[in-house]
Amino acid sequence: MSTALGWLAAVALTAGLVMGFGVAPLELTQGNVQRIMYLHVPAVWVAYLAFALGLAGSIAYLAGRRPGADRVAHAACEVGTVFLGVNIATGAIWGKPTWGTWWTWDARLTSVAVVFVMFIAYLLLRQAVEDRERAARYAAVLGIVAALNIPLVHFSVYWWRTLHQPPSLLKPGSSTMPPAILAALLVNFAALALLGAYFVTRRARLLAAEEEALA
Amino acid sequence: MAWKDLLVERRSKETLNALLFFSLALLFVFQFALGPDRERLAAVLPGLLWLGFILSGVLALGRAFLVERENDCWEGLLLAPGDKSAIYLGKLAGSLALMLVVEALVLALFVLFFNVDLGPALPGLALVIVLGTIGVAAVGTLFAAMTAQVRARELLFPVLLLPVLVPVLLGTVRVTEALLLREPLAAVAHWLQLLVAADVVYLTVGLLTFDVILEG
Numbered sequence: 001m002s003t004a005l006g007w008l009a010a011v012a013l014t015a016g017l018v019m020g021f022g023v024a025p026l027e028l029t030q031g032n033v034q035r036i037m038y039l040h041v042p043a044v045w046v047a048y049l050a051f052a053l054g055l056a057g058s059i060a061y062l063a064g065r066r067p068g069a070d071r072v073a074h075a076a077c078e079v080g081t082v083f084l085g086v087n088i089a090t091g092a093i094w095g096k097p098t099w100g101t102w103w104t105w106d107a108r109l110t111s112v113a114v115v116f117v118m119f120i121a122y123l124l125l126r127q128a129v130e131d132r133e134r135a136a137r138y139a140a141v142l143g144i145v146a147a148l149n150i151p152l153v154h155f156s157v158y159w160w161r162t163l164h165q166p167p168s169l170l171k172p173g174s175s176t177m178p179p180a181i182l183a184a185l186l187v188n189f190a191a192l193a194l195l196g197a198y199f200v201t202r203r204a205r206l207l208a209a210e211e212e213a214l215a
Numbered sequence: 216m217a218w219k220d221l222l223v224e225r226r227s228k229e230t231l232n233a234l235l236f237f238s239l240a241l242l243f244v245f246q247f248a249l250g251p252d253r254e255r256l257a258a259v260l261p262g263l264l265w266l267g268f269i270l271s272g273v274l275a276l277g278r279a280f281l282v283e284r285e286n287d288c289w290e291g292l293l294l295a296p297g298d299k300s301a302i303y304l305g306k307l308a309g310s311l312a313l314m315l316v317v318e319a320l321v322l323a324l325f326v327l328f329f330n331v332d333l334g335p336a337l338p339g340l341a342l343v344i345v346l347g348t349i350g351v352a353a354v355g356t357l358f359a360a361m362t363a364q365v366r367a368r369e370l371l372f373p374v375l376l377l378p379v380l381v382p383v384l385l386g387t388v389r390v391t392e393a394l395l396l397r398e399p400l401a402a403v404a405h406w407l408q409l410l411v412a413a414d415v416v417y418l419t420v421g422l423l424t425f426d427v428i429l430e431g
Contacts, residue, residue, distance in 0.1 A: 062424070062427055114378055114381045117378040118378040118379060121374050121375045121378055124371065124374060124375075125361075125365075125371065125375060128365050128366060128367055128371050129365055130366075134364075137427050137428065137430065138361050138365075138428065140424075140427070141357065141361065141420075141424045141427060141428060142358075142361070142375065144420055144424065145354065145357070145379060145417070145420055146379065148416050148420065149379050149382070149416075152382040152409065152412065152413050152416070153381055153382050155382070155409060156381065156382035156385040156386055156409055157381075157382075157385065159385075159389070159405065159406065159409075160385045160389065
């Protein structure tokens with residue numbers, strides 16, 4: 001199943017490249033730099049999907065105590081952190097020519113950075129606890145706290161930067177994007193989601209093999 | 216539980232004294248780092264105040280489970296009959312009381328040294344201090360129990376705690392700033408709601424998961 005997922009991800013990534021570089025039109029003001037968005041935006045979506053999976057895995061582990069649920073939570077949080085790292089790195093690369101700076105304390109950048117640090121701490125806790133069963137329990141608790149904290153971080157950072165209450169949660173008039181750009185974005189999102197799922201299954205299997213070797 | 220911890224603390228005064236001197240030292244460090252410019256100091260005062268509260272809170276909470284560890288009573292905690300969430304609430308109440316005492320004294324020192332006029336802002340300030348401290352103590356007690364049995368615990372505890380506390384820090388600093396500028400509380404009502412939401416989330420997760428941590 002995992003291998004099939006891997007090939008599927010490879011095909012989808014190729015399609016994503018074709019869409020991003022071939023089909024999607026050249027953006028007029030930003031030029032070719034804008035094409036990094038086809039990696040940048042889907043990466044953060046996949047990261048948050050992975051953290052949601054991590055939350056589900058953590059709750060499932062505490063409820064049923066099956067090591068499989070813990071491995072999924074561990075793998076999902078790790079993959080989510082990597083994708084968030086990709087998002088931050090590509091954002092900086094895009095920001096330098098567009099905004100003239102690698103980093104700015106903008107609301108979205110800041111909230112993503114805080115979430116990134118939170119999940120680095122999660123992985124550190126995993127490493128610091130030697131006993132596997134105890135590490136699984138502690139990490140599940142931290143995983144739940146961190147995932148539930150994401151909306152709090154999001155709102156607080158948003159208000160902190162704008163200093164005003166947001167007008168509404170959903171911004172009106174969302175789809176001003178040309179259809180070709182939107183299609184390229186969605187194809188790349190599907191590709192990265194498949195890649196993320198492939199990584200999670202591989203990582204979970206590796207963790208199982210590790211446990212077997214250590215047992 | 217809270218009663219036992221407070222009694223131990225009252226007998227020894229060990230943590231309270233150390234925390235007070237730590238906060239006093241922080242005050243000097245802030246002053247030296249920023250220089251004597253009064254206007255600049257006033258602009259960053261709410262941030263400094265909460266940085267002091269959170270840093271002394273980290274120290275206080277990091278010690279919350281040390282009494283049991285050092286005196287080999289950890290098994291006693293694990294074997295305690297009844298609901299483990301009672302232990303959580305007890306530890307939380309003990310840390311909360313200690314932190315609030317330290318914060319009240321630090322606030323008094325800030326007024327004294329930085330010549331701030333609190334005046335009518337005081338009731339609002341008390342509200343935001345209680346709300347913020349509950350949030351800090353609720354996550355802090357949970358994480359302190361988690362890291363008590365882990366190697367490199369002094370290092371890991373703040374690493375886990377500080378990023379999670381970002382919303383609480385932002386909320387409390389913003390409300391304190393508004394209060395010192397004599398803005399009405401209604402202008403920062405959404406921040407107070409956020410703080411209440413954070414307290415509720417942290418307390419609920421703490422109550423529900425504390426027995427998982429105390430399993431062994």
